[in-house]
Amino acid sequence: MSKHFSTIAVMGNHEDQQALDSVRSLLEHLNSLGLTVAVSESLPTNALPGNTPQRTDDLLLDGADLLVAVGGDGTMLRAARHAALHGVPLLGINRGRLGFLADVSPEQMQESFEQILTGQFRKERRMLLRAEIYSGDAATADGLAMNDIVLKNRETGRMLEFQTIVDGQYVNTHGGDGFIAATPTGSTAYALSCGGPIVEPGMEAIVLAPICPHTLSDRPIVISSQTTIEVTLTQDDGTRGEVSADGKFVGELTAGERLNIVAAEQKVDLIHPQGYDYFGTLRSKLYWGRDTRNRNRRPID
Amino acid sequence: MSKHFSTIAVMGNHEDQQALDSVRSLLEHLNSLGLTVAVSESLPTNALPGNTPQRTDDLLLDGADLLVAVGGDGTMLRAARHAALHGVPLLGINRGRLGFLADVSPEQMQESFEQILTGQFRKERRMLLRAEIYSGDAATADGLAMNDIVLKNRETGRMLEFQTIVDGQYVNTHGGDGFIAATPTGSTAYALSCGGPIVEPGMEAIVLAPICPHTLSDRPIVISSQTTIEVTLTQDDGTRGEVSADGKFVGELTAGERLNIVAAEQKVDLIHPQGYDYFGTLRSKLYWGRDTRNRNRRPID
């Protein structure tokens, strides 16, 4: 049988026993199929089958043609950055609860895997965002995100004031808790909690969402992924912002510095089992169709 | 056994077979307890035990000391207006799904009823709103609502423009689809879909919520229930509004007329079984604590 993938790299949430159990059972299955595997060093050796080769995350994807991540969407975000940087497709196995990104359940894992190896899968390309903090002309920090780049206030109890520029055009001066630039993938994460729209994952779009904006008409904007976004603080009173990429600290932003956000050159290919249904995942995770508030606004008389 | 209630009036949703079954089983139980019952004429006689006395809704509550409504929250709204006008407390039996107002399930019906008859219940007073449409000094239509008074556009595709005055003080000129004045009870109904807050049921408060307001800062306002609200249209181009009370048509509102909204003199006493938990109902109906979106904004590294 010609297999679509032959060298499989595996990452997982090492703090979660259920994920570790799934990793072990996955590895046993992959071994039985005669596939070559490499496992992240961050997973405890005694949780793995004997003689499982382990590597640092930096080397994990060398020679791999598929990355499997086992855990929640947090594990998937980390895996996605590695997958994007190495151009390796990514499959996510969840911890028994449907994830936006990890959509194979442990129970379906074996069956899904066999289908995937015979080419029965759906490949879906997702964009990422790159953030760079500039002090003058020098980039002092950068980060890569599959969900979002977030600028927040580092101080308590004060608004952050900042301005946004899109492709050289001044957009707005904002006051509030901060600012999110989200990919379509990230539109269902933090940005959704801040009033942003859900954006179909295949769109080449970026959501710009202010966080708790002072001005009530300061609403989320959807722009093209071809755009360069620049954010600078407008206060000169020592207020500091904090930039993160998928929740990971990138650096501070102070007055005089500049945060640049663009679509990353790298993309990640998600591997879904057949029957993948984005809107089905939305329905499941947002409890659509199951709200039980009184639907009879007008009583029957 | 001294019983807290001896003459029981019963209403129900006559279009719902499950409600009719519950009514029959309820009546058999009430008969076995030797209670006097009267049943709404709107219920089909053949769905009731033999010799059940039936009356028009207008006479149903004469002499009754408890009204039991069987159905969804729509049935409860209708029953609540009758209960309020006659000063009779109201107990709601739902159709197997927790309601905001009908909180006794058919399964618990017998047990709850026996507890209630021995005084083991919680009485909770709820306010209602009264709407009156004035043409000059003459009230031309009025309505009573436990949830809300709603003004909406009667025309398609045009905004309704209207102004609100509270206790003689000009509040705002609004443009949009219309306007809701909701009781705390109604705060979890239509007003919640329009961005209004949840208001604890015991508060003496009215929520004023614009519907799809043109001005983004035109936000819901919570005012005292002691307040008189006046609404008038500000366009003189033939646009007509439509006023409803708990979804029931009250009348049209045209330029030159005035919609007055005040807390009704009447209140309704809801009878809850012991262990009633308002926030528990909210949690159940709003899926609190069960949203399954990715909670890991920051991946574990």
Place this chain on the structure above:
Amino acid sequence: MSKHFSTIAVMGNHEDQQALDSVRSLLEHLNSLGLTVAVSESLPTNALPGNTPQRTDDLLLDGADLLVAVGGDGTMLRAARHAALHGVPLLGINRGRLGFLADVSPEQMQESFEQILTGQFRKERRMLLRAEIYSGDAATADGLAMNDIVLKNRETGRMLEFQTIVDGQYVNTHGGDGFIAATPTGSTAYALSCGGPIVEPGMEAIVLAPICPHTLSDRPIVISSQTTIEVTLTQDDGTRGEVSADGKFVGELTAGERLNIVAAEQKVDLIHPQGYDYFGTLRSKLYWGRDTRNRNRRPID
């Protein structure tokens, strides 16, 4: 001087004296430049310079290479449908107040026009939506919209229940006041009042926004403009919906019928004077940067 446009069609808001004054002054200017003009029959002849040729709107654009609309954004929406159907670019002259679409003020009219004739302008392509109502396989009504296609309840006090399908994939079953499909142009109109995002005008995107949705997690979705949207009612109780395109009635939607929404084949080219600034228009119309609520969340101690 070689002119970019030689035959100019003119429409205007015939109910607005200021618009009529601007039309007259525009026509005098166009005449003095030796351009050929044709004016909509809907404008009163006595408000025009003598011997101005007038035509029905259907014939107005035959042979024209530019359509000028004088009025508010409502006039522009009507003009845009004509412009799109005839493939003629559109320039908007407002009534002294910046419009999203009509961005030349009466004061700047002459100067802008001279620049535009010498090629100093910016052409911006905007997409439109087409709605079709199907009863079985037969389309019974259709409409074209630059802003939005809207489905609303025709009845009072009841929720509309409907389901949405996107490219054959089931999305959701919604309950509420209705549903908006908006172009990027329309994202700042009704959809914005319903919680939708602002979408950059050049994006090939459609905003699907529920109107006052019963389910609080039923949020706006942004999808590709290449998508076919199908909406059907899910109640079989006689509830009727009403479909409009840019606020103009298209037809009723009843159970068993289907509303189809797609990007129209036709597009419209807006002609802007140089210096056109979309975000500047947003800032002006949404009062960005001018909210005066207390910005000091933390007092100085």
Place this chain on the structure above:
Amino acid sequence: MSKHFSTIAVMGNHEDQQALDSVRSLLEHLNSLGLTVAVSESLPTNALPGNTPQRTDDLLLDGADLLVAVGGDGTMLRAARHAALHGVPLLGINRGRLGFLADVSPEQMQESFEQILTGQFRKERRMLLRAEIYSGDAATADGLAMNDIVLKNRETGRMLEFQTIVDGQYVNTHGGDGFIAATPTGSTAYALSCGGPIVEPGMEAIVLAPICPHTLSDRPIVISSQTTIEVTLTQDDGTRGEVSADGKFVGELTAGERLNIVAAEQKVDLIHPQGYDYFGTLRSKLYWGRDTRNRNRRPID
């Protein structure tokens, strides 16, 4: 002339030259009226008329029967806490821009003051909130707020998870950026940016507003001011919250500790000039009635 106030304490924003100028001019006026004054030590002596008595803020209000604060709403919040603790009414003079709390302009200052001294004013009582952090039975920190008590995440990129209990009844377990308990006064400040309603200032109510909640149905709740609110973290992973009162740091909240919020015993009496109009202030600060988005959803045909 019998004066309503004879001993006037004055605070001001010492970082704002315009406020300092107003303080000087106010003091000269008060001196000319023969009133006894005392000025906060935080104001620079050289900005004051000669021989102005200065005191620490702690002693400033001893013997005073009116506190005048000059500055923005931030200065007013600080002044309000002092005024509440000493039971002295408070008058606010703004910096030329209407404030929610400081509603006398520098230009009207002299005239307003003379009216106020002759009893022509409106006294309006506002509630405050008290926050206490408990470690076991011991309160380890507390704060007083006229606007709001805020709990926020101290860490970057992770949600805060916490539960709320109201008068001993469990309300909800929340995930998000944090939580606001706001007075009616504070309902137009930070809580409004988080989707909370505007609450009429005289209401005895508290707004509980989650900040960027993960669960989309986790909406603001309005409860009685007689209620005790308890908040505890539900994660045991070292996540720390941060509690502030009117933006001023109160203390950290860690797992095992408890944040208690109640209406403060103290209230503050705001002194307004005659003609004070709360809704007028709202209209001015929220740009009501001046939104210029296209109001013509339906074009004229």
